[in-house]
Amino acid sequence: MHVQVSIQYEGVLHHLKKIVFIGVGYGQGYTPDGNVTSWITNVANGLPISTSQKISSAYGGAGFGRTDDTYKFSRLLNNLSADNSVKYVVICGGYNDIYSTASNITSGMSDCKSIIASKFPNATMCVGFIGNTTDASKATDITTTRSRYQTSASSLNAVYLENLNVLTSANLFSSDGIHPNTEGERKIANAIITAMNNQLL
Numbered sequence: 001m002h003v004q005v006s007i008q009y010e011g012v013l014h015h016l017k018k019i020v021f022i023g024v025g026y027g028q029g030y031t032p033d034g035n036v037t038s039w040i041t042n043v044a045n046g047l048p049i050s051t052s053q054k055i056s057s058a059y060g061g062a063g064f065g066r067t068d069d070t071y072k073f074s075r076l077l078n079n080l081s082a083d084n085s086v087k088y089v090v091i092c093g094g095y096n097d098i099y100s101t102a103s104n105i106t107s108g109m110s111d112c113k114s115i116i117a118s119k120f121p122n123a124t125m126c127v128g129f130i131g132n133t134t135d136a137s138k139a140t141d142i143t144t145t146r147s148r149y150q151t152s153a154s155s156l157n158a159v160y161l162e163n164l165n166v167l168t169s170a171n172l173f174s175s176d177g178i179h180p181n182t183e184g185e186r187k188i189a190n191a192i193i194t195a196m197n198n199q200l201l
Contacts, residue, residue, distance in 0.1 A: 018083060019044075020055045020120065022076050022091040022112075026130060027058030029185060031174035036182040039092070039130070042189030047196075055080060063093050064108035064152070065100025074111040077119065086120040088200065092164070092192065094131025094149065095178060098141040105145075106152040113156050124200065127153040128161035130188050134170045134177035161195040164188065 021027065021040040029038035044054045057076040066072050073091055091112060097105055109127065116125050129149040132142055146165070153160035167173065172184035180188060 017085040017087045017122075018053045018055060019047075019049060020077075020080065020086050020089040020123070021058075022062075022073055022089065023056070023058035024062045024093040024096055024131075025058070025060035025179055026185070026188065027056070027092070028060060030060055031179045031181060032176050033174050033181075036174075036180075036185055039180075039185045039188040039192065042186055043090075043192050046189055046193050055083070055086065061096050063096035063100060063105075064091075064112065064149075065097045065104035066108070067104065071096070072108060072111075074108060074115055077112055077115045080119065082119040084120070084122055086123040088126055088196070089116050089120055089123045090126045090128065090161070090192070090196075092128035092130045092161070092188075094129040094145060095133065095142070096131070097148075098131075098138060098145045100145070100148075102148045102151075105148045106155065109149075109152045109156055109158070113158060125156075125158040126161055126196070126200070127158050128164045128192060128195070130164050130167070130192075132165070132167035134173055159199055161192060161199065163195060164191045166191045 027038050027040045029035045040056050061071045062073055064073055113125055129146040150160045166187045167184055174181045
């Protein structure tokens with residue numbers, strides 16, 4: 001089934017300056033079968049926003065709670081230039097944190113919030129959990145980590161983007177059962193745009 005990126009966007013757009021998108025391999029459009037259009041590109045096209053309004057950085061394996069600095073979302077944020085015209089910072093991941101402790105996720109999210117306050121002082125921090133897998137043995141880990149994202153975001157007064165658990169069918173994944181295919185990326189983008197319109201106005 002073809003999933004269209006066709007969401008009512010007028011509300012977000014009318015209040016928009018720039019958006020920073022931070023992601024993982026999903027945000028790069030990586031799959032072992034060849035790259036596809038990422039949710040970041042799909043969201044930018046669906047809002048729509050111009051190239052100058054979109055700032056993005058994505059890194060495979062990244063997360064809030066990773067102990068190796070190379071894989072921390074905070075590193076991706078630190079590598080960006082400061083910009084007072086950024087309105088939202090949208091950080092979406094999840095799967096890479098399924099082995100991270102709750103305290104490490106909260107600590108990593110807090111570090112990101114501090115960086116955002118310094119580099120993008122007029123921006124709202126938005127957090128989304130989009131990770132999933134066809135491996136049923138990891139279902140509990142996914143559910144637990146999603147809850148940790150939501151709890152940590154709430155404790156830090158960040159916006160937790162709701163209803164992003166859309167990768168619920170095997171036909172939305174590439175051959176590794178972890179990274180979304182073209183339709184999966186589109187479905188994630190639709191959910192993020194809907195959440196932004198519903199929660200940021």
